[in-house]
Amino acid sequence: MAAGHPFWASLIEHIFVAHLPERLTDHRQIPMVSGPRGLTNFYLSREGGFQGIHCPARDAFHPDRTWFGLGHRGGQIAVGSHLCWASWRGKSTRRAITNYLRRKLSALPI
Numbered sequence: 066m067a068a069g070h071p072f073w074a075s076l077i078e079h080i081f082v083a084h085l086p087e088r089l090t091d092h093r094q095i096p097m098v099s100g101p102r103g104l105t106n107f108y109l110s111r112e113g114g115f116q117g118i119h120c121p122a123r124d125a126f127h128p129d130r131t132w133f134g135l136g137h138r139g140g141q142i143a144v145g146s147h148l149c150w151a152s153w154r155g156k157s158t159r160r161a162i163t164n165y166l167r168r169k170l171s172a173l174p175i
Contacts, residue, residue, distance in 0.1 A: 072115045076107050 084098045097103055108118070 070115070070117065072108075072118060075111070075115075076104065079107055 080099055080103070084094075089095065089098075
């Protein structure tokens with residue numbers, strides 16, 4: 066699905082109409098609206114409403130993690146792996162250092 070596909074315009078309109086920024090009382094709601102969960106919920110609520118959308122198998126983008134979350138078991142089908150440590154959230158110094166090290170270790174070729 067390329068840029069300019071009607072799905073994207075509809076999703077953005079949905080985010081700003083159904084989930085007005087003024088209504089968000091907690092920053093933790095933002096990923097539920099605009100992140101993977103929000104995208105999935107929007108798509109599923111309109112399934113069949115858009116042409117040209119292909120949903121690959123789960124392992125293509127969300128393979129099982131290994132090595133305490135530092136690697137993945139996606140094989141050749143895996144296009145990517147979400148190794149996010151929620152670095153945008155405020156946290157203690159210890160947690161920030163741990164997440165920094167996890168990001169660096171997960172970037173190493175396995």
